[in-house]
Structure formats: structure tokens, C-alpha cells
Amino acid sequence: MEKKTVLLGETYQFASLKEVLAKANEERSGDELAGIAAANMKERMAAKVVLADVTLSEIRNYPLLSPEEDEVSRIIEEGLDESIYKAVQRWTVADLREYILSDEQSGADLLKLGTGLTSEMIAAAAKIMSNLDLIQAASKIEIITHCQTHIGAAGTLASRAQPNHPSDNLQGMRASAYEALSYGIGDAMIGINPVIDTTDNIAALLKETKEIIDQFSIPTQNCVLSHVTSQIRAIEKGAPADLIFQSLAGSQAAIESFGISVSMLDEATALINEKGTATGPNRWYLETGQGSELSSNSHFDIDQVTLESRCYGLARRYNPFLVNTVVGFIGPEYLYDSKQVMRAGLEDHFMGKMHGLPMGVDVCYTNHMKADQNDMDNLSTLLAAAGVNFVIGVPMADDCMLNYQSLSYHDIATLRSVMKLKPASAFEQWLEQIGIMQNGKLSRHAGDPAYFLTLA
Template sequence: MTVAYRWQQGNRVYTFNSLADLLAKATPERSGDALAGVCAESAAERVVAQMTLADLPLKTFLNEAVIPYEKDEVTRLIIDTHDSGAFKPIEHLTVGDFRNWLLSEQADAYTLKQISAGLTPEMVAAVSKIMRNQDLILVAKKCSVVTAFRNTIGLPSRLSTRLQPNHPTDSLNGIAATIFDGLMYGNGDAVIGINPATDNVPQAIKLMKLMDEVIQHYQIPTQSCVLTHVTNTIEAIEMGAPVDLVFQSIGGTQGTNDTFGIDLAVLKEAQQAAQSLNRGTVGNNVMYFETGQGTALSADAFHGVDQQTCEARAYAVARHFDPLLVNTVVGFIGPEYLFDGKQIIRAGLEDHFCGKLLGLPMGCDICYTNHAYADQNDMDNLLTLLGVAECSFIMGIPGSDDIMLNYQTTSFHDALYARKALGLKPAPEFEKWLMDMQIFHDINDVRLNDHPAGSFAGAIAQLN
């Protein structure tokens, strides 16, 4: 059922034609919603939409779907898996009341975890739209989401990193050199993850074997992943490849996932295949998902829903498969969707907040494309804010510049900065390994040029 929402201010009546329209008009300004034609026409209309949204009962989101149940399997997943028992403690609240409750002392880590399954993506997207940046940071920091494979991700006062050793020709020497460079800076506890330049099953297996050899030879408590299509990974598993994590980009609508060549059934098949290998040592969370605001719009599968709400719906897909890692590649699609540093920063904080509140181990690829109106100072700001919010993980790439994907992100040094400035540590198992290898004396004393003879000397040569 579609309902119109109205707000009268003096003689002026504002009308929002549906719940999707209200959510879109209440969204902080961003270029993607303007491109889609769903944004507020003025700052005044945006504020009115936010006030209208604040008065809306949370129960509304269980009665009106932004995308019809019959037309979209993501909507069906959201409705069919909703936990009414978990929702009961907050079912009487409006969106505005929910914001106030989230910021209260009552909403501690335990309580937030208990209600997580009772929240729909649209509820958390809605409340984020009436929150300041500091609100998003404070609530996200209170959320505790812990996952595990060969190490433990998401513990308090920890910040993990994905070591991203991409190479434009998939050179094994180049990739190996980047892996060792990243390890020297304490990067790689979330995952050592490669975007292959040549995306096929034989190449994926070759890269999997390289990373597995490094991990096994040096007994590194981490996991590897080749960011190939999920069906390639399933095929690699069937061929006996050393698969740790299964990767897939996902979206918040069925149409978006159709363009990725996936559905919920194939994700389930992949999860079961990877879990059957039993390669984890401290846990068996085997899925790694990436998302990003604007994905549904770029696929022309957004159904009139704003890009941030579509993004939150992607987290319902991720949540269903108990992932080890989820990250929003926040500025990767370009300025058509997030125009400048201010919009990228806001989107990164929204995504992190929504993901953690829904119970996800949320990380962020703090990034921008070269044609966006942003620079590395903007990324420093977002990195610091996400560090305060206790983001689960970030990216680590040499010099912040991915020479294969051609975008700007965070470097190995950036992880050191965040850990030192904010008193954060790597995953505990990985931290112990760094100290055992004498790469770290402790978290605030990183040894870059004084490694014991033989610890990494000749390592690349040994792999050839």
C-alpha cells in the first residue's frame, strides 16, 4: 500500500507521494539523488521532509515497502527474515524517538546487538537522515560486531586493514612485493585481497595459490581473497583451489544484483561451498561483500529510491550470509553520485552507521576518483572520523594509489597513523604475529628497517 505524507507550514502544504519519496527528500544533499531526480527541490523541502520523517512510527516500515514485495527478492528477504521479537522493545517509537534512544545511555552495545535483527534497512536509513555526523559516529562506536576466520575482526579498540596488492598485469613478483611491503607496515589482518586484472578461473587460482603460499610459509594469522565473480570462486573450490573467503559485490535491489549476475541462491551456494572447506582456525565467517552508494542508480534499478536507502538494503543481503567483512567503497563510482569531499565523508559515516546497526562487520574503502572534487585531506578527515567510530577495517595500498583500478584510497602509512593517533591495534592474533616476527615492538613502535636476518629476506625469491 502506498500512502502520501503531508506537512503543512502556514499556507504551504508539502506532499510526499510515498515512503520512498519521503526518504529521498529527507536525504542530505548528494549529486546521485539529483541525477536520479528524487532529491528535495530546496533546503526548506529537505528540512520539512526530515521533520515529517522524524514523526513517522517505526512500524510504518513494516507496512509499506519502498519496493514492492512481489517484484523484488531483497524486499522479500527483508520482510520474511524480520525478527518481531527483537523489534518489540522499540516498536512503539517514531523515527525521531529512535534517534534519541540510540543516543541515550540505555542503548549500550548489548542492547543494540539484541535489537539488530528487528531493524530493517529502511528504518536505519531513515534515522540516519535526521542525525548529525557526530550522532552517526557515537552510535556506530557503541555497536559491537565481531567476526572470525583465522583472526578476530571487530573487537573494541581494534582497526584492521585489507592489504590490497593489485597489479595492472597481475605480475606475481609485483603482487608479492606489495604483500611484503604491506606486512612490514602491519597491514593485512582483515584480508589480503587482490582485484585480478585478468578475471578468469585459472588466473584466480594462480593468485589464490600465491597468497596461500605466503600465508602458510610465514604462518600469518590472516585470510586471502581474490575478488573475482562468485561463480568463479565456486568453480575454483570445485577444482581444489585454496579458497579462504568468497567475494561478491552486491546491491540493495534485485535488479542491481541481476546486473552483477547473482541472486540470493548463488550466494548461499558459495557460502556453503566455502564453509565446507573448514579453512578457518578461530571462526568460519567466509563471505566478503563490497557495496557503494549509487550502485542501484548506475544499474538503472533504483525504483525511485534514494541511493543511501538502496545502500542500506544491500546490507540486508550481506547480513543474511554472516560475512567476515563488508565494506562500502564509498567514493569509487565518482562525482556523479557523491560530488565532493563533503558528500563522500557524509556517505561514509552513514554507511558505516547503518551497517553496524544492522549487525555487520563494517569497513570502508575511503576513496575518491581523480575527477571528483576531493583530495587526500578529505580522506584523512574521513579516516579519522571512522577510526573514532571504530570502523572494523580500511584499505591499505602503496602510496594511496591503486595503479590497477586507477583511484585514490588509503595507504599502508594511513593505517599506522590511525592506529597511533587513536590508540587502535590490529586483530589480536595478527598483532601477536607482528611482534613475534619483530615487525612491531608494540603498536606504537613499528620497526621498518631492522628485521632479523632471514625473517623476510629473500622472501620474494623463494616464491619464484
């Protein structure tokens, strides 16, 4: 598929849909590293002009990765609602954008539409949207999921407590979890990134987090973010897990570089449904992040925004409880500075929501990136306005194990206060019962992890 346009007297010609999609991206250091980015702002604008006139049927008829050769492509194709697709196949990407942004269309309308769109179509729409467009569109969409508890209701902002410890010390992890809970953080999940990926260690962390939940009757869920095979072994040996975790990527070659396959994910689904400790139907926690395919040389000259959208096409196969993009974690090779991180966070959140996913964002950056904590404050505020399902908190915004910067527990409490948002309903009731909140506001006990020693 060749496309061209004349912009300000200069002709721009694009040899393929893959090239149009890549060059229509906002500036992205990962695309520059891959050698597929627009050469300048004029070429980027020309690509956006061309992309706006591409029809949805053209996007489907010119696959970036053939379903016969790539399992992620096959899953995206098989998951398409053909009746919805047929009704919109003649739309241009510009038509799709206008429909999404129309005040006449509700969140339910967008969720229905999303079932008939491929991941590439959703990515294409994101590329011709402004940051405010991305916020407006995503804010319409409410996605409620149920593991042990429910999250995602309008007017709420859930949070994952991430009480990591550099040596997986159980008491150190517990102390950090107490601090999170004392700020009202942890309604989405108490989730640990382990240092030691052995069956026994994963089991010990699952048991410790579950013990905290049971001891204080906390309406939340637990998870340990090790490789899915380690979790499978721990769960088969009786470790209590509400959720099972895995990172995803947007091509078959990339997920294979993670040491996983679709059949392995299907096996894990069956296991967590049979032996998991949750009561609800949504039992997956999935993570993504722009740039992972390029880092494993599994991008096939596809841009990182489109590949990220394809992650969500794979994710919706598993009906997850939580999905989040760890937006600034990989580093400046893929997102160079705060402007790129903020744009990526808004893109990912919108694209995930259009796939019908309960999207969260780890609002984060690495220390060698051109960004700081004020930038994370800005992005978290934008995401709260966009209706993000959950964000992640670590002690003092500094993860001592993963060595990156995120949001602190008290940042999330402040964000809720400023944006007039609440924790998930059952969690808020629990906070009121134990005295961390009073009449919808944090009490004098808030921020004091030692308070939980008085409740034990």
C-alpha cells in the first residue's frame, strides 16, 4: 500500500502502512533508535494527514504481521466482532476519531465499537489525537472488574501497593505494606516484585501477603510478580494466590523472548481458575510498556505505539482484573524525556480502555531519563482526569529493589483528595471501620504504619 500527500508544496510518499503508522507517531526516541521515525515535524504531519484518510478496511487488509506467521496477530483477528467491524469498515481513521470524541457517544458505545476494531485501528486513532483528546475519550469509559473485590467504578481511583524489599525480607515487606495501607493504598492489590525467583520464595511472599490480608480482613487481593512458570509451581504446591501475573508484548517473537507462549498463558488461566483463592472471575494481572519489542529485536520495523496496542489485543483474551503500562520503566532509549513519557501514558491508557481493559499506569521514570517527580505529578493528574482505574505506589516514590521512581503512597492519597476521588467502595468502608478514614477523609492515624501493630 503506497500513500502520498502534498504538504506546503512538498510531496511526501510512504511505501507502506507500516511506514505511515510509524511516521505518524509523536516524537519517540524508540522509533528513532529503530530508524523508522519521521525525519522532522513536517514529515510527521504529512504522515498524520495520510493516516487520517486511511480506511479501517485498508488497515485490516494490509496486516503489519500476518496472522499466519504471528500468534498475536491471529488472536487479534480471531477476537474481532465481525458484525461491528462490517458496520464501520469503510470509515477512515479520521471518522473513527470523530466518533470516539463525539459527545453523543457514551463509554458503552465506545466499548461496543472496540470489539470490532483491531489493535492497529485503535493505535491509528491515537496517533491523530491530541493529549486532551486521549483524556476526553478515555474518561468516558468505565470498566469494572472483580477478583476478590471490585474496582473501576466512576469516581474512584484504586491503587496497587508495591512494598518491594531488596532481599525479599518478609518483615521488611510487611512494614512497607503497613505504610501503604495507612495511607489508604492497596485496594487494587498488594503486589510484590520478587528478587529471588524460586518456587519457595514466591510461595513465602504469597503466604505473607495473604496473611496480612486475612489478619486485618482487608478487601483486596494479592499477587507476586515473578515469571508465570514460577507462580504456577508455587500455586500447584498450595501457595495462596488471588491473581496470576505476566508481562506481555506485541509480537509472538517478543513474548517468546520473555520465555512464554500463548499456550503457557492458557495453562496459567486454567490453573488460577481452578486453584486460585479469589472469588471473582477476573484473575489475571498483566503488564506492558512501550519499547519492550525493540529491546528484544522483535519489533519487525513496527512502531512502539502500535506494538503496545497489540499487547492489549492479546491481553483482552484473558479477561484480566488489572492491566497496567509501566510507562517510563524501560528508559530513555524508548521514551527520552517527560514529554514522551506523558504522551505514552495517555496513549496507552486510551488504547487499553478502547480494548475493554481495566487500565492502570505505573507513573514512573528511571534516573537516567530526562524527567523528575514533578513530571510524574503532572502525568498522574492527567490520568486521574482521564479515569485511570488504578496507579501504583512505592515508599517515598523510590523503589529500593527495582531502582526506579514511581508515585509515593502519599502522592496517591493527595491525588484522590485533589481530584475528589475515592478508594474502591469496599476498601473505603474497611478504612472507615479501622479508623484510617473518618467521614471520607484520612484520619490522624493516616501515614502511621505502627498503627497496625495496635490492631494486630
